[in-house]
Amino acid sequence: MGRLENKVAVVTGATSGIGEAVALMYVKEGAKVVTVGRNEEKGKVLTDKIAAMGGESIFVSCDLRKKESIETLKKAAYDRFGKVDILFNSAGVLVHKPFLDHTDEDFDFIMETNYRAYVWTMQAFLPEMVKAGKGNIINVASISSVWPELNAYYYGAMKAAVTNLSRNVAKEFARQGIRINCILPGPINTGMTPEDIKNSKEAQDAMINSVCMLGRLGEPDDIAYGAVYLGSDESSFVTGTNLVIDGGVCISN
Ligand SMILES: NC(=O)c1ccc[n+]([C@@H]2O[C@H](COP(=O)([O-])OP(=O)(O)OC[C@H]3O[C@@H](n4cnc5c(N)ncnc54)[C@H](OP(=O)(O)O)[C@@H]3O)[C@@H](O)[C@H]2O)c1
Numbered sequence: 001m002g003r004l005e006n007k008v009a010v011v012t013g014a015t016s017g018i019g020e021a022v023a024l025m026y027v028k029e030g031a032k033v034v035t036v037g038r039n040e041e042k043g044k045v046l047t048d049k050i051a052a053m054g055g056e057s058i059f060v061s062c063d064l065r066k067k068e069s070i071e072t073l074k075k076a077a078y079d080r081f082g083k084v085d086i087l088f089n090s091a092g093v094l095v096h097k098p099f100l101d102h103t104d105e106d107f108d109f110i111m112e113t114n115y116r117a118y119v120w121t122m123q124a125f126l127p128e129m130v131k132a133g134k135g136n137i138i139n140v141a142s143i144s145s146v147w148p149e150l151n152a153y154y155y156g157a158m159k160a161a162v163t164n165l166s167r168n169v170a171k172e173f174a175r176q177g178i179r180i181n182c183i184l185p186g187p188i189n190t191g192m193t194p195e196d197i198k199n200s201k202e203a204q205d206a207m208i209n210s211v212c213m214l215g216r217l218g219e220p221d222d223i224a225y226g227a228v229y230l231g232s233d234e235s236s237f238v239t240g241t242n243l244v245i246d247g248g249v250c251i252s253n
Contacts, residue, residue, distance in 0.1 A: 002030025003232040008081040010034040010073070012064060012121065013090035015042035017190030018140060021220030022088055022227045027055035029228055034077045034084070035059045036091070064091050064117035074124045083132065086231045087125045089118050090140045096151045096194045107154050114158040115165075122169060126178070134177040138230050139166050140223075141182045143246045151194075159184075163242055170240035179239040181230050186246025187211060188218040213248025 009026050013019030015037030023035050027050050035046055035057055043059035050057040060076045062069040077084050093113045095106045118139055129135025143149075144156035145163045163182050170180035187193070187207065197203050208215055226245050229235050 002028065003228055003234065004086075005030035007031045007085040007231070008034070008077070008083050009086035009088055009231065010036065010077055010084055010121075010125070011088045011090065012036040012062075012117075013092060013140075014046060014059075015039045017090075017192060018185065018188060018220045018223045019088070019090035020046060021224040022090060023057070024049070024053075025221065025224040025228055026086075026088075026231065027053055027057065029232070031086070031231070032081055033057040034073070034081070036062050036064070036073060038063050064121065065112040067120055070117075070120050070124050073121075078128070084125055084128065085134070085136060087121060087135075087137045088140075088227060088231065089121055089138070091117060092140065092192070094152065094155055094192050094194065096155070098151060099153050102153055110154040110158050114155065115161050118162055119165065122180075126169075126173065129178050130173070130176050132177075135173075135179075136231060137166070137178070137180040138227060139163075139180070139182045141166075141184050141242065143184050143186045143244065143249050145182075145184055145242070147249055167240045174239055179230075179235070181235075181238060181240065182242045183223060183226050183230070184242050184244045184246065185223050186218055186244075186249040188220060188223060190220060193217070211249050212246070213250055216247065218245065218247055 009031045011019050011023040014023040014035035023033050026033050040061050047059045058080050060073045062073045139162050141162045142159040145159040149156050166180050166182045226243050
């Protein structure tokens with residue numbers, strides 16, 4: 001028996017990296033999954049992969065910067081599965097450059113994807129969770145919510161905003177059977193790894209050695225293990241918290 005048997009999860013950012021690993025591990029643990037992203041080709045590949053594992057899922061193509069897309073997502077999830085137990089918000093983007101080069105467009109891009117989409121998805125799914133008397137929301141923030149990180153100024157600020165929002169909303173809904181937590185990943189090997197680090201072994205080694213006690217980049221599955229714990233009833237006494245999975249990040253790069 002899987003640890004997420006009989007649960008339905010919506011996983012945003014499932015076409016890549018952390019979200020994809022979480023969707024696949026949730027299926028392995030018995031959940032039915034609604035996968036979300038904009039890239040329909042990758043969505044189809046993921047749906048086929050899940051079917052080959054004997055799992056059940058639908059892919060919803062959705063730009064989370066658009067409110068009407070989130071309504072479409074909600075309808076698709078409830079039409080297909082009749083309930084949503086877990087909302088796992090992983091969709092995110094990175095702008096990585098010196099502070100004075102950050103533009104207003106960068107601000108909108110980061111704020112709309114990494115913060116406002118999390119607000120909107122929580123507002124979309126919470127009312128049904130309240131009616132059901134149970135629900136579980138996991139928001140992916142970042143170690144840069146709490147540690148300084150060069151070149152990720154708007155990004156880090158919005159990730160800090162997600163941790164703050166999650167804890168406060170957790171307080172409002174805790175007595176209605178709903179838990180809301182964040183995962184704070186450190187450097188994870190995904191499509192989001194900045195190009196300058198991805199393309200240079202030297203830069204990668206320097207980054208890992210200066211930032212991470214365990215001396216390696218994390219893999220998406222390192223986050224997925226935490227996502228299973230927070231998504232399962234094993235964590236029923238956990239809400240409003242930040243689960244740090246970062247290889248022991250201890251100093252700023
Ligand atoms: N990798 C790291 O080192 C690291 C560290 C700390 C925190 N995080 C956080 O972890 C989360 C996942 O990142 P990742 O590393 O897995 O990155 P990734 O591989 O680049 O995946 C990002 C995902 O977000 C989706 N996405 C982006 N904009 C979207 C939009 N407007 N609407 C719908 N989906 C959108 C992408 O899907 P489509 O392209 O299909 O739209 C993709 O599936 C992010 O919130 C990130 O900030 C990552």
